[in-house]
Amino acid sequence: MSVVVIGLSHRSAPVELRERFAFVENKIPEALSELRASGLAGEAVILSTCNRVEIYAATTLAPDAAFARIKQFLIAHHAFDGALGDELYTIAEPHSLHHLFKVAAGLDSMVVGETEIFGQLKKAYDLAFSHKHTGARLNKAFQRAFNVSKHIRTTTNIQRGSVSVMSAAVELAEKIFTTLAEHEVLVIGAGETSEKTARALQSRGVSKITVTNRSPERALALAAELGGRAVPFETWPEEFERIDIAVSSTAATTHILDRAKLEPLMKRRQHRPLLLIDIAVPRDIDPSVNELDNVYLYNVDDLQSIASDYLKLRQEEVARCEQIIAEKVAALLEANKIAASLGRS
Amino acid sequence: MAWFTDRHYFLLAVTFYGLSTIYSVFLWRKGFRRDEWVNYILLAGGVASHTLAMARRGMTLQSCPVNNLYEATTFLLWALGLASLVYALMPRFKFICAFAAPVLFTIGIFALMPSLDPPRGPKPEFSGALRSLHAATILQAYGAFGLAAVAAVMFLMQQHDLKFHKIRAVLSLLPSIQRLEIIATRLVLVGFVLLTIGLIAGQQLPRKAGAPYFSDAKVIWSALLWLVYLETLVARQFFGRSPRRFAAAVIAAFLFLLLTFWFTNLLSALHHP
Numbered sequence: 224m225s226v227v228v229i230g231l232s233h234r235s236a237p238v239e240l241r242e243r244f245a246f247v248e249n250k251i252p253e254a255l256s257e258l259r260a261s262g263l264a265g266e267a268v269i270l271s272t273c274n275r276v277e278i279y280a281a282t283t284l285a286p287d288a289a290f291a292r293i294k295q296f297l298i299a300h301h302a303f304d305g306a307l308g309d310e311l312y313t314i315a316e317p318h319s320l321h322h323l324f325k326v327a328a329g330l331d332s333m334v335v336g337e338t339e340i341f342g343q344l345k346k347a348y349d350l351a352f353s354h355k356h357t358g359a360r361l362n363k364a365f366q367r368a369f370n371v372s373k374h375i376r377t378t379t380n381i382q383r384g385s386v387s388v389m390s391a392a393v394e395l396a397e398k399i400f401t402t403l404a405e406h407e408v409l410v411i412g413a414g415e416t417s418e419k420t421a422r423a424l425q426s427r428g429v430s431k432i433t434v435t436n437r438s439p440e441r442a443l444a445l446a447a448e449l450g451g452r453a454v455p456f457e458t459w460p461e462e463f464e465r466i467d468i469a470v471s472s473t474a475a476t477t478h479i480l481d482r483a484k485l486e487p488l489m490k491r492r493q494h495r496p497l498l499l500i501d502i503a504v505p506r507d508i509d510p511s512v513n514e515l516d517n518v519y520l521y522n523v524d525d526l527q528s529i530a531s532d533y534l535k536l537r538q539e540e541v542a543r544c545e546q547i548i549a550e551k552v553a554a555l556l557e558a559n560k561i562a563a564s565l566g567r568s
Numbered sequence: 569m570a571w572f573t574d575r576h577y578f579l580l581a582v583t584f585y586g587l588s589t590i591y592s593v594f595l596w597r598k599g600f601r602r603d604e605w606v607n608y609i610l611l612a613g614g615v616a617s618h619t620l621a622m623a624r625r626g627m628t629l630q631s632c633p634v635n636n637l638y639e640a641t642t643f644l645l646w647a648l649g650l651a652s653l654v655y656a657l658m659p660r661f662k663f664i665c666a667f668a669a670p671v672l673f674t675i676g677i678f679a680l681m682p683s684l685d686p687p688r689g690p691k692p693e694f695s696g697a698l699r700s701l702h703a704a705t706i707l708q709a710y711g712a713f714g715l716a717a718v719a720a721v722m723f724l725m726q727q728h729d730l731k732f733h734k735i736r737a738v739l740s741l742l743p744s745i746q747r748l749e750i751i752a753t754r755l756v757l758v759g760f761v762l763l764t765i766g767l768i769a770g771q772q773l774p775r776k777a778g779a780p781y782f783s784d785a786k787v788i789w790s791a792l793l794w795l796v797y798l799e800t801l802v803a804r805q806f807f808g809r810s811p812r813r814f815a816a817a818v819i820a821a822f823l824f825l826l827l828t829f830w831f832t833n834l835l836s837a838l839h840h841p
Binding site (some may be wrong): 380384391394395398399401493494496513516517519529533 | 730737743811
């Protein structure tokens with residue numbers, strides 16, 4: 224019995240096609256039963272996320288025959304009537320195990336090193352396991368994949384750092400302030416980006432958020448969603464005495480904060496450090512404010528550059544991770560060979 | 569092992585500090601990205617040898633080894649090294665060792681100069697509990713000021729990197745600038761209290777009849793140093809001096825201390841009766 228993988232992911236297929244093949248979670252056990260009942264696979268796991276749909280199967284069929292029949296199963300199950308080419312990939316052992324380990328470690332993800340896929344894969348496996356659709360081969364393969372993923376996360380830098388603009392902003396805040404819980408955030412402009420950044424800050428402990436917007440209704444709505452308070456747009460500079468982080472993303476065409484305005488505010492703040500995150504385009508904050516002592520201004524390009532550097536760092540780590548995976552796959556294959564020679568599957 | 573004297577142990581300690589300094593250069597070049605113990609272990613080796621050196625000297629003298637410039641310098645370094653090891657155990661503070669090692673190594677090399685440790689009889693000319701208290705608290709204060717300067721250097725480096733959007737600021741595993749500033753302030757405060765106690769104890773020491781006190785070079789220098797640190801603290805706590813200027817002042821004050829300590833000691837009639 225060998226492990227094969229058939230599926231489509233963000234690398235091979237657009238979202239329009241991926242969504243056609245997606246499995247609804249509560250229908251997966253039924254699909255697995257169908258797959259196993261057809262004699263295509265002795266064991267199977269279906270992984271269905273927004274970025275990939277994959278079937279991991281342990282089968283006694285020759286890989287080519289298994290791929291053709293599982294492909295037919297997929298097409299029939301989803302009543303797909305379009306043309307299908309290279310979008311659907313097929314991987315036979317030992318590369319299938321290598322692929323599984325890579326997926327578990329986040330190396331095949333859209334954002335290299337992300338950890339969400341680990342949870343999704345674990346959930347997919349648990350679902351198949353609880354419905355008794357896995358056996359010795361897939362159990363061992365998935366358990367090893369999870370262990371390798373943990374090992375990679377602890378021994379390499381693959382998941383270190385922020386790869387989005389919002390999380391880069393949070394990381395910067397943590398380099399300036401010891402704990403974010405004690406610091407208040409002012410959100411200027413109630414747009415989607417401001418909201419995401421505020422939520423990212425909240426996820427790291429920020430509890431006090433003040434929102435201001437030209438339209439007071441939107442400010443009130445966002446403040447209610449974030450559990451903060453709203454202040455009129457005309458009076459937001461007064462908040463600078465209390466806040467330590469300001470996230471600005473308005474649709475203003477000129478700078479809403481410049482050096483002349485900020486200088487007296489800094490004196491009133493007794494020169495406490497102030498982090499200004501300007502994610503508006505065109506920019507809301509005059510770049511010259513960064514020349515003021517204790518002011519740290521970052522615009523969207525600066526944050527993007529941090530995120531890109533982190534991504535580069537992660538990509539540099541891929542080779543190390545691949546090496547670890549190659550060693551662990553070889554060990555698993557050797558263990559399988561020994562088990563087979565002893566008469567266990 | 570009788571030939572292995574306390575000075576040999578100190579030489580071994582300085583060697584460890586040297587190795588730690590070399591390793592620190594690599595850590596610095598790599599941007600302090602990996603959390604690891606190598607530098608801590610090297611520094612701990614240095615402090616352990618250093619402790620043995622001081623213990624041996626102390627047992628030989630049957631008193632606290634703070635009786636000449638060599639002993640005073642090694643005591644100061646020991647306080648600095650030990651405090652660095654303790655602070656390095658705090659989260660994200662391990663790299664304080666990388667900043668402290670060059671200071672320990674440089675001053676350690678200086679302390680090894682034979683002229684700072686002239687041969688003498690079996691007992692020091694001056695001893696007594698009050699004298700030991702005076703010397704030990706003052707030297708511990710200098711150690712605290714030294715570590716505050718190390719934290720201030722870390723602060724300025726991080727602050728500069730954050731201000732000028734250097735990716736190293738985000739990638740490094742250094743503490744937040746706010747934390748570094750708090751640590752530097754606390755260390756200056758601790759040093760200031762110890763210095764005050766040490767100076768009061770020094771004032772109580774018996775002196776030769778007619779020996780000048782307020783015109784003594786070391787007394788004037790100590791009073792000046794006390795005022796410098798007092799001004800640094802007051803300006804930060806009560807007059808809103810910016811953290812960057814505070815850090816620069818802490819480094820400048822410690823440099824002043826380092827560059828003038830030995831010189832004024834030699835000029836002092838009270839310390840060389």
